[in-house]
Amino acid sequence: MENPSSSNIEEVQQECYDEWMSLQAKRMTDLKRALANGEKNDGALRELIQSVIEDFKDYARKRSEHSRRYSSNYFAPTWNTCLENALLWMGGCRPSSFIRLVYAMCGSQTELRLTNFFRDNIGGLSMALGETPGRVDGAGESMSDLTAEQLFKINELHMKTVQEENMLTKQSATLQEDTADMPIAVAAFHKERIGEADVEVERALDKYEDEMARMLAEADKLRLTTLTKIVEILTAVQAADFLLAGKKLHLSMHEWGRERERRLLEACGDDSGGEFSGG
Amino acid sequence: MENPSSSNIEEVQQECYDEWMSLQAKRMTDLKRALANGEKNDGALRELIQSVIEDFKDYARKRSEHSRRYSSNYFAPTWNTCLENALLWMGGCRPSSFIRLVYAMCGSQTELRLTNFFRDNIGGLSMALGETPGRVDGAGESMSDLTAEQLFKINELHMKTVQEENMLTKQSATLQEDTADMPIAVAAFHKERIGEADVEVERALDKYEDEMARMLAEADKLRLTTLTKIVEILTAVQAADFLLAGKKLHLSMHEWGRERERRLLEACGDDSGGEFSGG
Numbered sequence: 001m002e003n004p005s006s007s008n009i010e011e012v013q014q015e016c017y018d019e020w021m022s023l024q025a026k027r028m029t030d031l032k033r034a035l036a037n038g039e040k041n042d043g044a045l046r047e048l049i050q051s052v053i054e055d056f057k058d059y060a061r062k063r064s065e066h067s068r069r070y071s072s073n074y075f076a077p078t079w080n081t082c083l084e085n086a087l088l089w090m091g092g093c094r095p096s097s098f099i100r101l102v103y104a105m106c107g108s109q110t111e112l113r114l115t116n117f118f119r120d121n122i123g124g125l126s127m128a129l130g131e132t133p134g135r136v137d138g139a140g141e142s143m144s145d146l147t148a149e150q151l152f153k154i155n156e157l158h159m160k161t162v163q164e165e166n167m168l169t170k171q172s173a174t175l176q177e178d179t180a181d182m183p184i185a186v187a188a189f190h191k192e193r194i195g196e197a198d199v200e201v202e203r204a205l206d207k208y209e210d211e212m213a214r215m216l217a218e219a220d221k222l223r224l225t226t227l228t229k230i231v232e233i234l235t236a237v238q239a240a241d242f243l244l245a246g247k248k249l250h251l252s253m254h255e256w257g258r259e260r261e262r263r264l265l266e267a268c269g270d271d272s273g274g275e276f277s278g279g
Numbered sequence: 280m281e282n283p284s285s286s287n288i289e290e291v292q293q294e295c296y297d298e299w300m301s302l303q304a305k306r307m308t309d310l311k312r313a314l315a316n317g318e319k320n321d322g323a324l325r326e327l328i329q330s331v332i333e334d335f336k337d338y339a340r341k342r343s344e345h346s347r348r349y350s351s352n353y354f355a356p357t358w359n360t361c362l363e364n365a366l367l368w369m370g371g372c373r374p375s376s377f378i379r380l381v382y383a384m385c386g387s388q389t390e391l392r393l394t395n396f397f398r399d400n401i402g403g404l405s406m407a408l409g410e411t412p413g414r415v416d417g418a419g420e421s422m423s424d425l426t427a428e429q430l431f432k433i434n435e436l437h438m439k440t441v442q443e444e445n446m447l448t449k450q451s452a453t454l455q456e457d458t459a460d461m462p463i464a465v466a467a468f469h470k471e472r473i474g475e476a477d478v479e480v481e482r483a484l485d486k487y488e489d490e491m492a493r494m495l496a497e498a499d500k501l502r503l504t505t506l507t508k509i510v511e512i513l514t515a516v517q518a519a520d521f522l523l524a525g526k527k528l529h530l531s532m533h534e535w536g537r538e539r540e541r542r543l544l545e546a547c548g549d550d551s552g553g554e555f556s557g558g
Contacts, residue, residue: 008544009546010543072539073543074365075364076354076355076364076365082355083484083488085351085354086351086488088355089455094452094456094459096452097456097459100460103460104459104461108461165452173368173375173444176373177373177375177376179366180373181379181380181383182383185383185528186387188524188527188532189418189419189523189524189527190419191531194304194531195535195537205539209365245467248467248470248473249468251467251473252467252473253458253467255474256480258474259474264287264289264349264352265288266287267287
């Protein structure tokens with residue numbers, strides 16, 4: 001049912017991605033609503049957070065199923081904009097970028113709080129003392145309440161995540177280099193006709209795609225672990241704000257990327273050095 | 280003339296790539312012919328080798344011109360097969376894979392020479408003693424003549440290249456992470472509507488693409504330097520054999536990738552775990 005035999009693998013992969021993007025948009029609304037309601041029931045909020053994490057787990061499981069022997073597609077998917085593909089690391093975002101997002105949210109909210117404090121004495125003072133204003137105006141505000149202990153843990157996680165990211169990057173570099181070795185390079189050299197079929201080459205490329213599928217699964221595991229650990233370090237409201245920020249960033253990048261592609265198609269060749277955003 | 284205003288940037292970039300691929304096919308024929316003729320005139324062979332290097336320099340220069348502010352396209356080009364895109368490092372092949380190719384050619388040729396030696400006493404012996412057979416049968420054979428000194432230099436170059444590759448990889452990781460920071464992530468969070476235009480975001484994304492264009496140019500420079508140094512270490516015949524192997528590998532990968540894509544489109548969703556090459 002999930003893999004109708006009338007669909008080819010690329011269609012199945014694309015469907016899986018489309019479902020994932022719709023689900024993200026839905027979860028964005030769920031998180032927004034829960035936060036706007038000033039959801040004080042930590043239990044209910046934690047449940048929603050858990051569902052969001054489970055979504056990702058589920059998506060990673062499906063990708064893993066669809067990627068065996070056909071994994072190349074995931075390393076620069078046709079359904080992504082070229083901006084997104086230029087930002088891709090192992091078929092998705094860098095796990096360390098989740099942590100950068102925590103810092104960005106924390107920094108911007110702290111800045112905002114200080115600005116408000118100076119601008120508006122009384123209101124600013126009450127905010128600085130931790131009285132939560134309406135969520136609609138103070139969206140993401142919880143992130144300025146990160147304690148020193150939380151920041152310490154996030155920093156520890158950052159260092160560990162970067163280390164594991166580097167390890168995977170190195171493994172993938174080795175796999176990439178291997179394709180310039182025997183048997184592929186040598187077979188390519190000795191063929192009279194370019195692209196002539198070769199069983200040994202096919203086997204080597206199958207093996208390469210299998211290995212890359214394994215790397216994709218490893219990377220997804222690291223993304224999932226990082227996400228889970230961040231959410232554990234944060235309070236329920238902070239975790240919801242953080243996940244909401246992540247979804248909004250992902251969905252926005254897709255749209256901004258599309259808009260830039262549209263402009264790329266309109267831009268004339270001799271504009272290549274020019275400005276188009278007036279920036 | 281080179282950038283007709285009727286073409287959009289993507290078309291200009293694609294044309295530039297198509298020209299590059301045609302030129303590679305032409306150079307492949309040039310190199311083959313020179314080697315098959317048993318070109319003993321080192322000067323003429325060196326001249327051809329120099330032209331091949333100049334081709335790459337020229338291509339890199341054109342890419343650099345076309346990539347400013349529109350560089351994303353080069354990090355997972357639409358004109359590549361997904362297999363090629365999965366193998367991409369900074370818009371091209373890993374410079375270290377050039378060196379792996381030297382080792383692969385050297386290893387396979389030495390193996391071949393030994394096999395021939397044992398299989399066919401007299402003929403094998405004469406080959407082992409360095410008598411060059413007709414180039415058509417002994418294509419690439421020069422690579423088994425790499426001296427200890429050459430291998431030492433190649434090894435030194437390998438280590439240096441990997442170091443510089445890692446440095447560029449790290450820089451690109453930082454750039455990627457930056458997009459999950461202010462202002463992009465924070466703007467995405469505070470927008471009511473996903474994808475709403477934002478001057479600050481546009482400016483940040485322009486800056487990101489500019490930086491990535493700079494990285495692409497740096498990576499091309501490293502590819503060029505590595506290529507040039509390898510060719511300097513090798514004899515003229517070895518260099519020609521090596522460049523020929525590189526061109527054949529690149530052109531073959533493109534064709535093999537296409538063939539795999541064709542099969543991917545034919546493969547049914549529920550085949551995703553199956554074998555298709557009988558391997």
